[in-house]
Amino acid sequence: MPQKNIDFGRFGARGIKGSDAVARKLDELAGGIATPVTAKRGWMARLHYLTKSTQTLKAAQDAGLTVTHRTLKAWLEGKRRPSKTSLERIDQAYRTVRRHNVARHLLRRLNRDGRGTRVEIHPLNQSQVPQQLQRVVEYRTMNVRRWDRIVGSWAAGDHQSLDAAWQDTIVDLGSQWGQYEYVTNVGFAA
Amino acid sequence: MSDFDAIDSLLDAVGPEAELPPCPVRRELRERARLSKAQVARALGVSPSTLGGWESGRDPAGEVRTKYAYLLDGLNAKLATETESATETEAAPAAEQPVTSGTAPTATPLSSPDLGQDEGIDRDGDGDDVELLAAPEPCVLCGHPAGQRVAGFAQHLTPADCRPTAAGAPAAPPAGQPTAHTSKTPLRTTRPAREAQRSKGPARHAFQETSGPVGLIREAVQGALAEHRGDVDAATAALVRRAIPDAMRLLDETRKGARYDVIAHPWIPDILKKQTARGADQIWEARPKWTRHELPPGRHQVTALDINGAYLSALKTHLPLGRLEHSTGLAHDRRRSGVHLITPPEWEHEAVLPNPIGQRDEPGPLWVTEPTLRLLLRLSGPRHQLCEPPQIHESYTSGATENLLEKFRIALKDARDTAIEQGDTVTLEYVKAMYSKFVSTMGESNYNRELYRPDWMHLIRSQAFANLWLKALKAHDEGLAVVRAMGTDELHVIGDWRRVFAEGRAVTEVKVKDTYTAGTDTAEHTGEGE
Numbered sequence: 001m002p003q004k005n006i007d008f009g010r011f012g013a014r015g016i017k018g019s020d021a022v023a024r025k026l027d028e029l030a031g032g033i034a035t036p037v038t039a040k041r042g043w044m045a046r047l048h049y050l051t052k053s054t055q056t057l058k059a060a061q062d063a064g065l066t067v068t069h070r071t072l073k074a075w076l077e078g079k080r081r082p083s084k085t086s087l088e089r090i091d092q093a094y095r096t097v098r099r100h101n102v103a104r105h106l107l108r109r110l111n112r113d114g115r116g117t118r119v120e121i122h123p124l125n126q127s128q129v130p131q132q133l134q135r136v137v138e139y140r141t142m143n144v145r146r147w148d149r150i151v152g153s154w155a156a157g158d159h160q161s162l163d164a165a166w167q168d169t170i171v172d173l174g175s176q177w178g179q180y181e182y183v184t185n186v187g188f189a190a
Numbered sequence: 191m192s193d194f195d196a197i198d199s200l201l202d203a204v205g206p207e208a209e210l211p212p213c214p215v216r217r218e219l220r221e222r223a224r225l226s227k228a229q230v231a232r233a234l235g236v237s238p239s240t241l242g243g244w245e246s247g248r249d250p251a252g253e254v255r256t257k258y259a260y261l262l263d264g265l266n267a268k269l270a271t272e273t274e275s276a277t278e279t280e281a282a283p284a285a286e287q288p289v290t291s292g293t294a295p296t297a298t299p300l301s302s303p304d305l306g307q308d309e310g311i312d313r314d315g316d317g318d319d320v321e322l323l324a325a326p327e328p329c330v331l332c333g334h335p336a337g338q339r340v341a342g343f344a345q346h347l348t349p350a351d352c353r354p355t356a357a358g359a360p361a362a363p364p365a366g367q368p369t370a371h372t373s374k375t376p377l378r379t380t381r382p383a384r385e386a387q388r389s390k391g392p393a394r395h396a397f398q399e400t401s402g403p404v405g406l407i408r409e410a411v412q413g414a415l416a417e418h419r420g421d422v423d424a425a426t427a428a429l430v431r432r433a434i435p436d437a438m439r440l441l442d443e444t445r446k447g448a449r450y451d452v453i454a455h456p457w458i459p460d461i462l463k464k465q466t467a468r469g470a471d472q473i474w475e476a477r478p479k480w481t482r483h484e485l486p487p488g489r490h491q492v493t494a495l496d497i498n499g500a501y502l503s504a505l506k507t508h509l510p511l512g513r514l515e516h517s518t519g520l521a522h523d524r525r526r527s528g529v530h531l532i533t534p535p536e537w538e539h540e541a542v543l544p545n546p547i548g549q550r551d552e553p554g555p556l557w558v559t560e561p562t563l564r565l566l567l568r569l570s571g572p573r574h575q576l577c578e579p580p581q582i583h584e585s586y587t588s589g590a591t592e593n594l595l596e597k598f599r600i601a602l603k604d605a606r607d608t609a610i611e612q613g614d615t616v617t618l619e620y621v622k623a624m625y626s627k628f629v630s631t632m633g634e635s636n637y638n639r640e641l642y643r644p645d646w647m648h649l650i651r652s653q654a655f656a657n658l659w660l661k662a663l664k665a666h667d668e669g670l671a672v673v674r675a676m677g678t679d680e681l682h683v684i685g686d687w688r689r690v691f692a693e694g695r696a697v698t699e700v701k702v703k704d705t706y707t708a709g710t711d712t713a714e715h716t717g718e719g720e
Contacts, residue, residue: 034467120455122513139453139512184513187455189639 015124480544527590
């Protein structure tokens with residue numbers, strides 16, 4: 001089964017897209033403000049991050065934080081509270097800007113001057129699959145040397161191109177790469 | 191007649207038993223030859239645990255004893271020739287060139303005893319084979335027990351050892367040389383000399399490849415010393431700073447060709463995740479923190495003992511290999527390991543022994559790790575019967591092995607032992623930083639991102655605590671009064687502890703931290719220093 005899965009989970013296999021696992025891991029590595037955006041401490045911290053300089057403010061506006069300076073000022077002074085939709089926008093803008101800012105450093109650490117990073121791929125969960133349909137899917141590791149496309153599309157928030165980039169990467173696993181399109185976890189360090 | 195044949199063969203079999211080197215030497219020989227217990231046991235046709243017994247106090251008997259003696263003898267000879275040729279190739283080209291070239295022509299194959307004495311100095315003449323004997327045999331030259339055999343004749347290697355006869359003294363051994371201690375001497379006397387040669391300088395590395403994990407440690411130390419021009423403090427600081435990446439490299443090195451992968455980033459269940467940035471996860475490590483409430487009547491001399499390298503020894507524990515899988519209501523499986531939600535049993539021996547699950551304030555079920563559970567199961571077993579078996583409610587387990595970090599541990603232990611023997615503080619500090627930081631950062635730490643195994647971290651720590659607890663039990667069983675068990679390595683006892691524990695700096699031994707007297711009337715003895 002070298003190709004992509006057509007109807008994943010039909011027989012009870014569980015897992016997430018490999019590219020989603022990669023994005024999750026990259027988000028984890030990128031770190032950031034842990035307090036949820038709904039708490040005042042959380043959204044305040046995000047706003048401070050987004051308004052630190054004119055460049056970040058510009059980036060935030062490009063990322064969807066389209067509010068007037070007056071509103072921003074009122075939020076920062078604590079005179080007003082962002083509405084629910086605004087909170088979502090703040091969070092979204094924060095994540096985009098943060099990813100963009102971190103990507104450069106993360107990329108350097110992952111590429112490690114061309115030596116690359118070892119990636120562990122934990123196979124999908126077959127515990128709910130009927131016995132006769134279960135297949136041996138092994139835990140695999142591989143060294144990924146070029147992270148530019150993966151990190152680039154992650155920073156841009158482009159799921160499709162991240163998926164494509166990840167798929168091009170796992171093709172190196174050999175003819176069974178299709179078994180690793182869905183995984184339980186992808187682990188690597190940076 | 192056939193009956194008599196049988197009797198004859200029986201009579202032949204009855205004879206002096208083959209001589210074996212002492213137990214630690216047996217083990218050392220095997221380890222230096224990089225043979226596993228299983229390999230050796232298979233060759234001898236016994237089980238690995240039997241072999242373990244022979245290496246730790248028991249003696250084999252009968253036919254297998256002869257086989258074992260033969261094996262040890264062979265190992266001894268092989269190792270001796272290997273190390274000697276290694277040291278010679280290192281040392282000879284630089285310093286001993288003139289000496290060897292001067293005497294080499296005379297070092298013709300050993301035919302007469304007189305030449306044999308000269309032979310001792312430059313035994314690198316390549317024609318003859320020097321083997322080290324595990325059990326000494328009388329020297330063909332002087333009659334004293336000699337540890338080496340050259341070209342089939344047991345003899346001393348240096349004229350200094352043979353001097354009594356060389357100087358014309360009668361062949362009878364002088365009274366000053368007891369024969370009892372000689373069984374060890376061949377190994378013990380030759381080694382320090384060899385190691386002194388070895389630590390001469392970094393120049394020898396030009397001729398030698400890095401030899402496995404121990405070589406890695408040695409090289410790192412020598413590199414740091416060279417970089418800081420012999421400044422011990424600066425070199426130590428630099429080494430301690432890079433201890434974590436070096437430990438990871440050492441781990442990789444020791445897992446070469448191993449059966450199991452070290453899985454560094456598995457899926458981790460929520461109970462093993464920190465709940466807040468500074469908070470802890472839900473695992474209870476069973477750290478002992480216990481002081482005896484009432485001392486036995488009278489004034490006592492209390493000794494505070496310190497267990498050497500507690501975390502280093504605790505690296506030998508059942509570690510889960512893959513991702514932890516959830517299960518409920520199953521009995522304990524010895525081949526799996528992980529964390530378990532249990533209801534601990536009542537502990538009724540609080541007056542004399544600490545509770546094996548530590549000083550727990552809240553009642554009710556708690557998540558414990560594999561070593562704690564195994565300890566509880568063992569104590570509830572038929573041999574000890576100290577408590578009821580714990581109830582297991584839920585488990586996150588995976589297939590386990592005890593050998594995952596074994597080579598890593600042995601490498602560090604060997605480096606530590608050598609460093610202690612040579613008084614090498616740099617290596618000692620370096621090794622200590624490596625194993626302690628390795629354990630403390632293998633969880634969710636930003637200082638070591640290559641390994642995210644909070645489960646292993648908890649298991650290793652709990653193993654250290656369980657080891658301490660078992661030491662307390664041993665002391666109690668041997669009739670000592672345990673006064674305090676604290677942290678990973680602190681055990682206070684009353685009584686003659688030297689007959690229970692060996693004193694020293696090896697990981698199997700204990701050292702004295704402090705002694706103080708505790709009063710009669712005070713319920714708490716808390717550290718009134720004498």
